[in-house]
Amino acid sequence: MPVISYIDAVTQALREEMQRDEKVFVLGEDVGVRGGVFRATDGLYKEFGAERVIDTPLTESAIAGVAIGASVYGMRPVAEMQFADFIMPAYNQIVSEAAKMRYRSNNDWHCPLVIRAPYGGGVHGALYHSQSVEKLFAGVPGLKIVMPSTPYDVKGLLKSAIRDEDPVLFFEHKRCYRLIKGEVPTEDYTVPIGKAEVKREGDDVTVISYGLSLHFALKAAEDLEKEGISVHVLDLRTIVPLDKEAILEATAKTGKVLIVHEDNLTGGFGGEVSAFITENAFFELDAPIRRLAGPDVPAMPYSPPLEKEFMLNPEKVKDAIRELAEF
Amino acid sequence: MATDITMPQLGESVTEGTITKWLKAPGDSVDKYEPLCEVATDKVNAEVPAVMSGTMTEIVTEEGVTVAVGEIICRIDDAQGKGGEGASSAKKEEPAYDHAGTTARSDSAASHTETNSDSSMKRRYSPAVLQLAEKHHIDLEQVDGSGRGGRITRKDIQKVIESGGTSQRQPSTTPEVPSMKQDETKEATPTFNQKESTPVQTSTPSHGLEPGDTEVPLSSVRKTIAQRMVQSKHEAPHAWTMVQADVSGLVKLREKLKGDFKKQEGISLTYMPFFIKAVVDTLKEFPKVNAVWGGDKIILKKRINISIAVATDEALYVPVIKDADEKSILGIAKAVHHLAEKTRAGKLTMDDLAGGTFTVNNTGSFGSIASQPIINQPQAAIISMESIVKQPVIKDDMIAIRDLVNLCLSLDHRILDGLMAGRFLARVKERLEAYTPESTI
Numbered sequence: 001m002p003v004i005s006y007i008d009a010v011t012q013a014l015r016e017e018m019q020r021d022e023k024v025f026v027l028g029e030d031v032g033v034r035g036g037v038f039r040a041t042d043g044l045y046k047e048f049g050a051e052r053v054i055d056t057p058l059t060e061s062a063i064a065g066v067a068i069g070a071s072v073y074g075m076r077p078v079a080e081m082q083f084a085d086f087i088m089p090a091y092n093q094i095v096s097e098a099a100k101m102r103y104r105s106n107n108d109w110h111c112p113l114v115i116r117a118p119y120g121g122g123v124h125g126a127l128y129h130s131q132s133v134e135k136l137f138a139g140v141p142g143l144k145i146v147m148p149s150t151p152y153d154v155k156g157l158l159k160s161a162i163r164d165e166d167p168v169l170f171f172e173h174k175r176c177y178r179l180i181k182g183e184v185p186t187e188d189y190t191v192p193i194g195k196a197e198v199k200r201e202g203d204d205v206t207v208i209s210y211g212l213s214l215h216f217a218l219k220a221a222e223d224l225e226k227e228g229i230s231v232h233v234l235d236l237r238t239i240v241p242l243d244k245e246a247i248l249e250a251t252a253k254t255g256k257v258l259i260v261h262e263d264n265l266t267g268g269f270g271g272e273v274s275a276f277i278t279e280n281a282f283f284e285l286d287a288p289i290r291r292l293a294g295p296d297v298p299a300m301p302y303s304p305p306l307e308k309e310f311m312l313n314p315e316k317v318k319d320a321i322r323e324l325a326e327f
Numbered sequence: 328m329a330t331d332i333t334m335p336q337l338g339e340s341v342t343e344g345t346i347t348k349w350l351k352a353p354g355d356s357v358d359k360y361e362p363l364c365e366v367a368t369d370k371v372n373a374e375v376p377a378v379m380s381g382t383m384t385e386i387v388t389e390e391g392v393t394v395a396v397g398e399i400i401c402r403i404d405d406a407q408g409k410g411g412e413g414a415s416s417a418k419k420e421e422p423a424y425d426h427a428g429t430t431a432r433s434d435s436a437a438s439h440t441e442t443n444s445d446s447s448m449k450r451r452y453s454p455a456v457l458q459l460a461e462k463h464h465i466d467l468e469q470v471d472g473s474g475r476g477g478r479i480t481r482k483d484i485q486k487v488i489e490s491g492g493t494s495q496r497q498p499s500t501t502p503e504v505p506s507m508k509q510d511e512t513k514e515a516t517p518t519f520n521q522k523e524s525t526p527v528q529t530s531t532p533s534h535g536l537e538p539g540d541t542e543v544p545l546s547s548v549r550k551t552i553a554q555r556m557v558q559s560k561h562e563a564p565h566a567w568t569m570v571q572a573d574v575s576g577l578v579k580l581r582e583k584l585k586g587d588f589k590k591q592e593g594i595s596l597t598y599m600p601f602f603i604k605a606v607v608d609t610l611k612e613f614p615k616v617n618a619v620w621g622g623d624k625i626i627l628k629k630r631i632n633i634s635i636a637v638a639t640d641e642a643l644y645v646p647v648i649k650d651a652d653e654k655s656i657l658g659i660a661k662a663v664h665h666l667a668e669k670t671r672a673g674k675l676t677m678d679d680l681a682g683g684t685f686t687v688n689n690t691g692s693f694g695s696i697a698s699q700p701i702i703n704q705p706q707a708a709i710i711s712m713e714s715i716v717k718q719p720v721i722k723d724d725m726i727a728i729r730d731l732v733n734l735c736l737s738l739d740h741r742i743l744d745g746l747m748a749g750r751f752l753a754r755v756k757e758r759l760e761a762y763t764p765e766s767t768i
Contacts, residue, residue, distance in 0.1 A: 284455050
């Protein structure tokens, strides 16, 4: 199997889906001629032309609104928000229209659309280019939220998202784009939405994570093995719908759960996972559930030392795991 | 469902308490905040209030038994409106693990052996541990915890289950599990407390009793004094020094003032407030003397809280005058009087005894002219004020009769050196000698 980068997996999935189904098209700021600021749509304009790779005005509400309208009429739009930070002007369209279309029309209409957005920090992007936004959507019924961590999952899940009959928010951690590489099959495959995956087996502490911080957890687990601490790592991959069964299994594995995400602590998705575990697996718990998350400060700092302080890293994850292991 | 009532933390340094008297018996109904029992802790007697309303179902710790803070002393059933019968029927519904815990606890209640130094989490059972213990009939009292504070972890239980549970354990307590990963060898393998362990002896000497000898059991206060004194002498290297002060002026001043003082304030004017004032003012100049030993550091205390030794027939108490530097001679006199009264009435609270930063000991009150006080740990030093005695001295090449007093200082040589202590004493002496019959207080 060829080894490709996280962002190449995005491009491959888009290209293959556009080849497979002519209803699939992409739209967004600079996705066409330029091939996207991160080059996620590189080569698509040349291959599929201006009608299927549409450069839009700098108006996220319109990008979302156009995508919703097109999807309702049977197209399969893949809209790109240049940065997840810019999704806010589109929030009304996504939450009030896309999420509710099927429900309010009693199944007459639905929105098979994907909104891709690079999120997360650690790239010196400061406050407008580093936010994690999943918690702003996670509590809105009617939306699916996919947050893959590996190239294999990116490609398989993006294909599933495009083929899904309802709106899917596809959040790509931009730090992963060229940092994370992995084997990806050349033949067509999909990864089902709503299925978590055990990325590492262990029996002392369970770490539940997704996105970039999943890699911190894996690195921490590798280091801690030398200290005699065995870490079980569950990659949620999709936060909505949540793979509850996998969470219960992973909890039962060790009885000690650490939830890690870059989105800030208060109101972060970890709280939801934690509540679910205590409600459903109380008698499996051997320690209080711990959350490790971004700090509750307004924005990712521009100053490199402060950005470093803000970001999670394997060391922070290790400390949190050790703490639980010793409990 | 019965709730475990534990020995509360009745003061900052209190680690254990002795149940002196149960005020409630099993079957009695209890209101929230109603006293359950009397406890002698450290130096004070206190009542343990109920944290909830209900019916007392069981006394776990009998009168006269000393238990650590956090240990279960009794159980209260919170079943509302069930009346007398309700208590016993509710008890049957208790989950099995609680029964297991109860039986083992009463077995070893009198002789609880502490193998680990910190066992504060020993009986904090997680849901996973309770569930496994119940399912596999494991007596948690017999399992040693490898978690923080001696907590029994789920893994500890799993190992016990693998090795066949607590009931059918083999003579060799280390289970051989060949498939265990290498890294697990680092973890403490759970071992089992020997159930037939003997009570821990608190004292070592074994003096033979001869006819006519009387054995006096140690009261909890006596026990505490013994332990504190041994600890202080053992841990703090005591150095000792003494100076003599000429307090003729002070004696005359007191003679002049004491009649009116008694009339106005209703309490006698003793020398103690003057001594304390001199010490407090000097402590302000020497912050290092107003310090405590912090193990790997010295902590200079900002507040000046003077411990004063107050003796009763049975014991010695060291109540504290808080913020003595904010008080005048009159204020100190009143504080001393108040604390002494409280001590003799047996009404000192933990708060009265806590927070001292330096101790002033009035050994002169019973005629002593020199003493080597034991430091009130973790303070840096203790001063004793001896008897004021008229003595002939040479003054201006003439024999004069002066009122002299010895000031004795024991210092913790880890914190202070002789030079600092000497300078400190010299300033106290200066202050005491500066009083004249014309001084105002």
